[in-house]
Every structure is written in C-alpha cells, then in structure tokens.
Amino acid sequence: MKPGGADVLEYGEVPDPTPGPGELLVSIIASGVNFIDTYRRSGVYASEFPHIPGAEAMGTVVGVGEGVEGFALGQRVAWVDVLRSYAELTVVPSARAVPIPDGLDDAAAAALPLQGITAHYLAVSTYPIRSGETALVHAAAGGVGLLLTELAVSRGARVIGTVSTEEKERLAREAGAHDVIRYDAFADLTTELPDAVRDLMGGRGVDVVYDGVGKATFEASLGSLRPRGMVALFGAASGQVPPFDLQRLIGFHSAYVTRPTIGDYIADREELTWRAREVFEAAAAGVLTARVGGLYPLEEAATAHRDLESRRTTAKLLLVPPGSPLRS
Numbered sequence: 194m195k196p197g198g199a200d201v202l203e204y205g206e207v208p209d210p211t212p213g214p215g216e217l218l219v220s221i222i223a224s225g226v227n228f229i230d231t232y233r234r235s236g237v238y239a240s241e242f243p244h245i246p247g248a249e250a251m252g253t254v255v256g257v258g259e260g261v262e263g264f265a266l267g268q269r270v271a272w273v274d275v276l277r278s279y280a281e282l283t284v285v286p287s288a289r290a291v292p293i294p295d296g297l298d299d300a301a302a303a304a305l306p307l308q309g310i311t312a313h314y315l316a317v318s319t320y321p322i323r324s325g326e327t328a329l330v331h332a333a334a335g336g337v338g339l340l341l342t343e344l345a346v347s348r349g350a351r352v353i354g355t356v357s358t359e360e361k362e363r364l365a366r367e368a369g370a371h372d373v374i375r376y377d378a379f380a381d382l383t384t385e386l387p388d389a390v391r392d393l394m395g396g397r398g399v400d401v402v403y404d405g406v407g408k409a410t411f412e413a414s415l416g417s418l419r420p421r422g423m424v425a426l427f428g429a430a431s432g433q434v435p436p437f438d439l440q441r442l443i444g445f446h447s448a449y450v451t452r453p454t455i456g457d458y459i460a461d462r463e464e465l466t467w468r469a470r471e472v473f474e475a476a477a478a479g480v481l482t483a484r485v486g487g488l489y490p491l492e493e494a495a496t497a498h499r500d501l502e503s504r505r506t507t508a509k510l511l512l513v514p515p516g517s518p519l520r521s
C-alpha cells in the first residue's frame with residue numbers, strides 16, 4: 194500500500210500477530226471506518242507505508258500478554274487510536290482497550306467508540322456546551338454529527354444542524370436538532386449560511402460551531418459566531434482549511450478557533466475509560482443512539498472509503514471480517 198486514493202487499498206494475508214508484554218490479541222468483530230483513515234491513506238497525515246489502515250474496532254480477547262491485568266479470554270473490548278485495525282486479528286495495548294458492557298450489542302459497541310468519544314470531548318471539554326446555549330453542528334446527519342447533536346441536546350443546548358439532503362434533515366431532527374439548514378441550497382455558503390443562522394438567532398450568532406467539514410464551511414463557521422464564540426474544527430470532510438491569517442479574527446469579534454484531535458483527549462487511561470464509560474452509559478440510557486449506516490465486508494474497504502468520502506453516507510460505516518458474527 195502507498196499513499197493515494199481508495200484504489201491503493203488491497204486485501205491480503207499477513208502473518209498472525211502475537212501479543213507481547215502488556216498487550217491483548219483480539220479477534221475483531223467489526224472495524225470502524227473514519228475520515229482519519231482516509232487522511233492517513235491519502236498521505237494528508239504522515240504514515241509509514243505499506244501499513245494496515247484503521248484505528249478503531251471491537252472484538253473478543255483471544256490472547257493475553259505477560260503482565261496484563263483486568264482482562265480475560267473471551268472478554269469483549271473496544272479501542273480508538275490504535276493502528277492496524279482493518280484486520281481479522283490485531284494486537285492492542287491493554288492500556289488502550291476498554292471493556293464493553295454486557296448490555297451493549299456488537300454493532301453498537303463497534304459504532305460508538307471513536308465517534309462517541311469525539312462527540313463527548315467536543316461537547317464536554319473542548320467547548321462545554323451548557324443549558325441555554327446554542328451550537329451550530331455541521332454535517333449533523335453524519336456519524337459524529339448525530340451523536341454530538343444528541344449529547345448537546347441532553348445538556349440543555351439548542352442545536353442548529355446543517356445538512357445537504359431531505360433524508361439527512363430528517364435524521365438530524367430525529368436526533369434532536371431544533372433547526373436544520375440545507376446548505377446545499379446556498380449559492381454562496383460563506384455569506385448566506387451566517388445570514389440564515391442569524392435569522393434563526395434573532396440577529397445574534399451562535400455560541401459555538403462544531404465543524405467537522407473543514408474547507409467548505411470554515412469561513413461560514415466564523416461568520417456564524419457571537420462575539421468571543423468558538424469554532425471547534427475537528428475534521429476536514431471537504432478538505433483541509435487553507436492557511437489562515439490570525440489577524441482576521443479581529444473582524445470576527447475576537448473569535449476563538451481550536452483544532453482538537455482525539456489523541457489529546459484520551460492521552461491517559463483514566464481519561465479514556467471515563468469518556469468511554471460515559472458514552473456507553475449514555476447509549477444504554479437512550480441518550481445516545483448507535484446508528485450503523487453500512488456494513489461492508491473487510492475485503493471491500495475501498496468501497497467503504499469511496500462512500501464515506503462522497504459524503505453520501507449517514508451514521509457509522511463498519512468493516513466486518515470473515516468469521517465475524519456480524520457477517521451475513
């Protein structure tokens with residue numbers, strides 16, 4: 194495998210891994226497909242090539258390395274930010290694995306970790322959204338967007354979601370979005386979207402914009418803020434935001450801009466397990482909904498990447514290896 198488009202992904206055989214000290218060997222039930230996988234595949238994020246893509250999955254422990262405590266054979270675990278996760282078997286540091294509660298089924302356990310934890314750190318830590326505040330959530334019908342909408346609403350916030358189709362509007366409203374804007378109808382997103390937001394807000398901007406789209410929406414995100422509001426730019430589904438002159442923030446009323454990444458919000462085990470536990474508990478309580486937008490055979494990872502990058506998909510895409518109980 195070398196950097197490039199989805200066509201560079203190849204399905205093949207490699208030797209089975211062996212767990213070392215402090216590691217678990219896991220038989221994967223499902224692997225999550227995420228935009229960060231496409232960034233690594235294309236070379237936007239530096240990676241060593243060839244490599245096995247994927248950084249999120251769940252499965253069953255089938256081997257325990259020396260010195261590992263708190264995990265047992267047959268236990269279900271999940272993880273985020275662990276490479277080589279598009280596989281049937283992989284090795285996971287025990288410090289990065291989180292146990293899956295018994296009440297959560299395999300598909301939900303696979304769909305929630307990365308996107309659920311992303312929604313959690315955005316709404317709870319990056320900009321801790323509070324009751325009475327308003328958030329603009331771009332791509333509100335995407336995997337993170339739906340969970341982020343649900344979480345923000347559960348904290349008492351108003352959510353304005355942006356979507357591109359009637360079906361996505363329905364999904365965003367089902368997740369609790371108070372208002373939904375169809376940005377595909379705008380000729381000039383940069384000026385017309387902020388105007389639409391301010392019309393909904395009685396002339397005021399929103400408190401925070403959670404922007405996972407990037408290049409296509411960044412300017413509109415800044416224009417949609419109240420004075421001293423924040424843009425949390427957590428992704429680039431439409432492409433990377435070009436270099437930005439910080440002096441321009443003067444014209445956006447002292448706006449804050451941050452570029453959070455999940456690794457900095459789960460850097461230690463305590464924080465990782467806290468976030469995962471809250472996400473799983475919220476799902477069990479019905480606050481968060483684990484939505485699977487598509488199940489793909491592991492051999493068809495390239496198709497899953499194309500579908501994700503086309504932005505035609507909603508919710509979570511999963512890769513299912515041969516032998517998985519989710520394989521139909």
